[in-house]
Amino acid sequence: MKTSQWEDNQLPKLTNAQASLTKIIEVINNLGEKQSLEIPTERALTVYVDKKEIVTLMTLGAYPEWLVLGYLLNQRLINSALELESITVDWEVSAAAVKTYNGIVNLKKKTAKHIVTTGCGQGSMFGNLMDNIADIQLPESTINQSQLYSIVNTIRINDSVYKSAGSVHGCALFEGESMRVFIEDVGRHNALDSIAGWMAIHPEVIHNKVFYTTGRLTSEMIIKAAQMGVPIVISRSGITEMGYYIAQKLNLCAIGRATNKRFFCFTAPDRLVLGF
Amino acid sequence: MKTSQWEDNQLPKLTNAQASLTKIIEVINNLGEKQSLEIPTERALTVYVDKKEIVTLMTLGAYPEWLVLGYLLNQRLINSALELESITVDWEVSAAAVKTYNGIVNLKKKTAKHIVTTGCGQGSMFGNLMDNIADIQLPESTINQSQLYSIVNTIRINDSVYKSAGSVHGCALFEGESMRVFIEDVGRHNALDSIAGWMAIHPEVIHNKVFYTTGRLTSEMIIKAAQMGVPIVISRSGITEMGYYIAQKLNLCAIGRATNKRFFCFTAPDRLVLGF
Numbered sequence: 001m002k003t004s005q006w007e008d009n010q011l012p013k014l015t016n017a018q019a020s021l022t023k024i025i026e027v028i029n030n031l032g033e034k035q036s037l038e039i040p041t042e043r044a045l046t047v048y049v050d051k052k053e054i055v056t057l058m059t060l061g062a063y064p065e066w067l068v069l070g071y072l073l074n075q076r077l078i079n080s081a082l083e084l085e086s087i088t089v090d091w092e093v094s095a096a097a098v099k100t101y102n103g104i105v106n107l108k109k110k111t112a113k114h115i116v117t118t119g120c121g122q123g124s125m126f127g128n129l130m131d132n133i134a135d136i137q138l139p140e141s142t143i144n145q146s147q148l149y150s151i152v153n154t155i156r157i158n159d160s161v162y163k164s165a166g167s168v169h170g171c172a173l174f175e176g177e178s179m180r181v182f183i184e185d186v187g188r189h190n191a192l193d194s195i196a197g198w199m200a201i202h203p204e205v206i207h208n209k210v211f212y213t214t215g216r217l218t219s220e221m222i223i224k225a226a227q228m229g230v231p232i233v234i235s236r237s238g239i240t241e242m243g244y245y246i247a248q249k250l251n252l253c254a255i256g257r258a259t260n261k262r263f264f265c266f267t268a269p270d271r272l273v274l275g276f
Numbered sequence: 277m278k279t280s281q282w283e284d285n286q287l288p289k290l291t292n293a294q295a296s297l298t299k300i301i302e303v304i305n306n307l308g309e310k311q312s313l314e315i316p317t318e319r320a321l322t323v324y325v326d327k328k329e330i331v332t333l334m335t336l337g338a339y340p341e342w343l344v345l346g347y348l349l350n351q352r353l354i355n356s357a358l359e360l361e362s363i364t365v366d367w368e369v370s371a372a373a374v375k376t377y378n379g380i381v382n383l384k385k386k387t388a389k390h391i392v393t394t395g396c397g398q399g400s401m402f403g404n405l406m407d408n409i410a411d412i413q414l415p416e417s418t419i420n421q422s423q424l425y426s427i428v429n430t431i432r433i434n435d436s437v438y439k440s441a442g443s444v445h446g447c448a449l450f451e452g453e454s455m456r457v458f459i460e461d462v463g464r465h466n467a468l469d470s471i472a473g474w475m476a477i478h479p480e481v482i483h484n485k486v487f488y489t490t491g492r493l494t495s496e497m498i499i500k501a502a503q504m505g506v507p508i509v510i511s512r513s514g515i516t517e518m519g520y521y522i523a524q525k526l527n528l529c530a531i532g533r534a535t536n537k538r539f540f541c542f543t544a545p546d547r548l549v550l551g552f
Contacts, residue, residue: 023517025520025542027540027541027542028540028541028545028548028550029538029539029540029541030421030537030538030539030540032550032551037540037542039514039515039516039517039520040514040516040517041516041517041518042494042495042516042517042518042519043518044518058494058495058496058518145306165514166513166514166533167492167513167514167515167516186492186494186516216443216462218318218334218462219318219334220334237442237443238315238316238441238442238443239315239443240315240316240317240318240443240462241299241315241316241317241318242317242318242319242320242334243318244301244315257442261306262305262306263305263306264303264304264305264306264313265303265304265305266301266303266313269304272304274304274308275308
């Protein structure tokens with residue numbers, strides 16, 4: 001049963017321009033032998049909104065339309081996918097053409113501030129992202145230890161570019177312990193933005209949202225997860241001081257170093273139900 | 277013997293505002309026990325050039341003055357450290373005040389284009405970085421296999437925030453197999469920019485430059501290394517297709533997955549002398 005907030009025909013029209021994600025190259029190994037190696041692609045995608053150039057994203061190219069949509073949302077350049085008529089990605093010209101219904105209010109002001117972030121990944125936020133985090137109210141959900149282990153295991157056995165070619169970050173959105181979407185990109189912020197884009201065109205309500213990332217939990221990762229209404233974030237890696245501070249402030253449960261049966265719960269331990 | 281191209285008193289005056297690099301937090305582990313954990317700091321540093329706000333960098337804070345100087349150089353906002361009178365970092369206000377002698381030519385134009393990169397780290401380049409790479413002529417130097425192993429081992433035994441707190445990237449500049457400077461940051465591009473800053477105020481000629489990074493070799497990492505005149509780059513991680521393509525084009529020797537005695541030479545194998 002679909003509980004969408006709106007009809008599908010209101011959603012923006014998206015192309016489906018997935019590009020090839022890996023390439024085989026020839027390398028020399030430590031024994032001096034030639035061997036083949038699979039590496040991830042990395043492409044430039046310049047985003048134009050109503051023909052105005054906004055940004056160039058460097059991406060793997062798995063889900064470019066979701067990436068562009070999520071980018072515009074996470075940068076707060078738009079508030080909803082419904083503001084867009086279409087996103088047309090054309091790899092021939094490395095461009096994503098975004099068509100809005102009514103333009104973007106204050107586009108110049110919104111793109112003027114320039115923050116360069118620490119994150120492994122896309123990195124740059126058009127200022128003011130921190131401004132409204134105090135207003136964010138995350139849902140009351142919790143996670144129990146067996147769900148946490150189940151999520152880590154689902155990622156472990158999931159087929160991925162990382163397994164074949166390395167050098168990409170993956171992230172996934174879970175509903176409880178059930179994986180809804182898994183996305184990889186050369187930058188972990190691109191992967192996260194793509195998930196935001198996916199969410200925006202799958203508007204059925206997802207309860208018990210849990211976000212998984214292979215990347216580190218820096219300030220930007222925590223802020224973006226919170227903006228997406230995700231109260232529980234699991235990472236294979238660690239956390240920085242500012243990520244920790246913001247997660248604490250938002251009562252967002254940040255769990256890190258999660259591999260096999262090991263983890264650290266950094267913040268909001270009341271959201272983690274220990275034991276089986 | 278110093279073979280500096282200019283006198284020390286011409287160099288910009290720099291503060292020495294190193295901040296504390298780690299913080300101890302209390303976490304819950306998978307056994308439900310409380311334990312202490314060291315995490316890296318992450319601070320916002322807003323850069324003002326002649327009182328004009330340029331960018332906010334998220335950084336560990338180890339060498340903020342070198343970071344700011346290297347950032348301005350790598351973004352091609354300045355061509356030489358000699359254009360600057362001073363860089364004053366004050367963590368109380370999270371600001372770096374840069375004073376130039378004669379302003380920055382075309383500042384508005386240079387900061388208008390906005391590229392968001394894949395890199396783990398600082399990520400954003402003010403456009404046009406790719407424009408002049410065809411002009412770059414890298415020095416003719418090579419590396420032999422034992423030097424490569426020596427470099428990997430030097431990094432392995434080096435004291436680091438990574439060892440105590442994780443979640444940071446490290447990079448280092450070597451002269452042959454001798455380590456000249458090692459810098460860590462929450463973003464690998466910050467670490468690399470800081471090395472560029474260090475180089476700019478240590479203008480003695482360094483022969484046989486080799487750059488080591490724990491991070492992935494994306495397009496931006498290769499371009500920045502090339503801009504710094506480094507013909508050999510070693511990484512603990514892999515390479516992306518665009519990093520590979522640019523390294524090949526520049527005849528820059530990119531070596532990856534370098535741990536212990538294993539590695540892959542991705543590009544310019546003529547610069548790697550195999551055997552002992």
